[in-house]
Amino acid sequence: MKKYILLIVVLAQTVIALANNLNDPLEDAKKVALGANKMILVDFYADWCGPCKKMDIESWNKEEVKEISSNYVFVKIDIDQYRSVAQSFGIKSIPYVFILDPNGEVVHKSLGYLSKSELMKMLKKYALNLKYLQTSYIINYKKETINSNIRLAKKQQEFSILLDKEIRRDILLLSRTYLSKAEKLLKKDKNPAYSQKVELLYLHGYLINGNYDKVSKKLKKGFKKDDITETNKSLYCFLNYMVFNHDMKNGEADQWLTELKEQKSNKTFLKEIKLLAAKD
Numbered sequence: 001m002k003k004y005i006l007l008i009v010v011l012a013q014t015v016i017a018l019a020n021n022l023n024d025p026l027e028d029a030k031k032v033a034l035g036a037n038k039m040i041l042v043d044f045y046a047d048w049c050g051p052c053k054k055m056d057i058e059s060w061n062k063e064e065v066k067e068i069s070s071n072y073v074f075v076k077i078d079i080d081q082y083r084s085v086a087q088s089f090g091i092k093s094i095p096y097v098f099i100l101d102p103n104g105e106v107v108h109k110s111l112g113y114l115s116k117s118e119l120m121k122m123l124k125k126y127a128l129n130l131k132y133l134q135t136s137y138i139i140n141y142k143k144e145t146i147n148s149n150i151r152l153a154k155k156q157q158e159f160s161i162l163l164d165k166e167i168r169r170d171i172l173l174l175s176r177t178y179l180s181k182a183e184k185l186l187k188k189d190k191n192p193a194y195s196q197k198v199e200l201l202y203l204h205g206y207l208i209n210g211n212y213d214k215v216s217k218k219l220k221k222g223f224k225k226d227d228i229t230e231t232n233k234s235l236y237c238f239l240n241y242m243v244f245n246h247d248m249k250n251g252e253a254d255q256w257l258t259e260l261k262e263q264k265s266n267k268t269f270l271k272e273i274k275l276l277a278a279k280d
Helices: 002-023 027-035 050-060 063-069 083-088 115-128 131-142 146-160 165-187 192-208 212-222 230-247 250-262 267-279
Strands: 041-045 072-078 096-100 106-111
Touching: 027 063, 027 072, 027 131, 027 230, 041 050, 050 096, 050 115, 063 115, 096 115, 096 250, 106 115, 106 131, 106 165, 115 165, 146 267, 165 192, 165 230, 192 212, 192 230, 212 230, 230 267, 250 267
Parallel strands: 041 072
Antiparallel strands: 041 096, 096 106
16 A cells, blocks of 8 residues: 555656646756756757758757757757747747756847758857856855845856957846846845945946946946945946056056955956956
8 A cells, every 4th residue: 555655656746747847848957057057058949840850950960069069958949838938938930049048048049040050150159168157056046136146247247258259248248137137126125235236247247348438437427436335345446447547547547456455355356457458
């Protein structure tokens, strides 16, 4: 009797697991991606789709593509079987290939048939090792908060400095997604220090992307030195130093660098100065 009860329990658990997967096949992919430090590669298709079948034969099934796809957590999603998932991504035409971060946020998408060479080019570009971001991603996945979104956005910005320009912009745009999430949460739970940090981190992203003029204007119009909270002083000093240094105003730049060195949490920004100088 106990054996039958155990069998029923196991079967029930299996059915529940399958039902969960049917609801959202990306949930397991997210967990694997978090542990493997990989992006998620999603191919939205349907059995009746001619271009999808052609892409399977001419692109996906090629050994070179399979090899580079191993750098991702690869998920093929039948839009007829998983209608709710397809709708959540706004799928109205296929084939549609998405590259997602480990939390399921869109990094890149490509609509329509992709030849082997086109697909290879895209997959090589985004085949990143996300080890540097792993802790921040896991914290954010377990519990999304204002701080976890801000922390992850900042880490993504730092990570982008290490990348080539052609992909740096995509990672910076991804960081803006998480800053936007933090802003939405701040509407419910107001925190002046966090709000200020979000605004400064937007400028941090612009600066990394080389938009010094925009950062300079925003700093002059939107911020007063006396209003900067203690937790945001390092970032504020860093941004001012970088702007004045870029404009070759050495006197002002030296003053901001001195102030930055006086801050407790300055190590990351002092390192960034060297990395950005090397990129230039």
